[in-house]
Amino acid sequence: MTPAQGGPRAAVFDLDGTLIDSGPDIAHAVNRSFVAHGLEPADEAVVIGLIGNGAHRLVADLLWRQRIPAAPSDIDVLTAAYLESYADAPVARTTIFPHVAEDLAALRAAGWRLGLCTNKPQALTETVLAKLGLDHFFDAVRGADAVPARKPDPGHLRAVIGDLGVREAIYVGDTEVDEATAQAAGMAFRGVGWAAPGRLSQGESRPLSRLSDLLA
Numbered sequence: 001m002t003p004a005q006g007g008p009r010a011a012v013f014d015l016d017g018t019l020i021d022s023g024p025d026i027a028h029a030v031n032r033s034f035v036a037h038g039l040e041p042a043d044e045a046v047v048i049g050l051i052g053n054g055a056h057r058l059v060a061d062l063l064w065r066q067r068i069p070a071a072p073s074d075i076d077v078l079t080a081a082y083l084e085s086y087a088d089a090p091v092a093r094t095t096i097f098p099h100v101a102e103d104l105a106a107l108r109a110a111g112w113r114l115g116l117c118t119n120k121p122q123a124l125t126e127t128v129l130a131k132l133g134l135d136h137f138f139d140a141v142r143g144a145d146a147v148p149a150r151k152p153d154p155g156h157l158r159a160v161i162g163d164l165g166v167r168e169a170i171y172v173g174d175t176e177v178d179e180a181t182a183q184a185a186g187m188a189f190r191g192v193g194w195a196a197p198g199r200l201s202q203g204e205s206r207p208l209s210r211l212s213d214l215l216a
């Protein structure tokens with residue numbers, strides 16, 4: 001699907017794994033919470049392979065992967081500790097992927113409206129964007145707790161499009177969660193070429209080599 005002729009061109013981006021390489025900070029924070037509660041830390045690569053469904057699900061999936069039995073209240077406690085630890089050092093090990101800032105600037109210069117749709121909590125999302133100097137690119141930002149239901153619920157993406165005041169947009173992400181969300185919302189999707197191995201579906205045959213490819 002291409003933007004309507006003459007209509008505002010718009011793109012919505014996922015955050016973690018798409019615009020920023022935040023896996024090292026996320027892994028460090030979640031492992032701090034595990035160790036503080038007497039649990040084994042997980043390999044960074046394992047954590048990175050599970051990011052994208054929000055903080056609570058990341059903790060639950062890691063416990064399951066490590067075969068650690070946990071009650072729902074344990075998952076809540078570990079999630080709260082993880083997010084507290086993450087908020088303590090949100091960008092200590094995080095980098096912006098190459099060319100992302102200049103390509104977002106190029107899209108804006110070409111008149112595109114840009115949104116962000118992430119399963120990171122809203123406050124942490126705003127902090128991370130501001131600390132990395134990316135906040136000024138976006139006309140709309142919605143984290144997981146800024147909508148009634150987060151990705152893969154299509155309402156999350158539709159809320160961002162509503163905020164942008166456009167009828168359609170392309171969604172750009174790094175995982176099958178993002179692909180499923182776009183599909184459920186009836187939106188076009190492009191994966192990023194720097195997604196971690198195996199995170200996009202086999203069907204994503206045209207990943208972007210740069211965000212500025214959207215201008216082509």
Ligand SMILES: O=C(O)COP(=O)(O)O
Nearest residue numbers: 016052053054118119120
């Ligand atoms: O799952 C998360 O915590 C956030 O991941 P996302 O930015 O890729 O949606």
Ligand SMILES: [Mg+2]
Nearest residue numbers: 014016017174
């Ligand atoms: Mg992602």
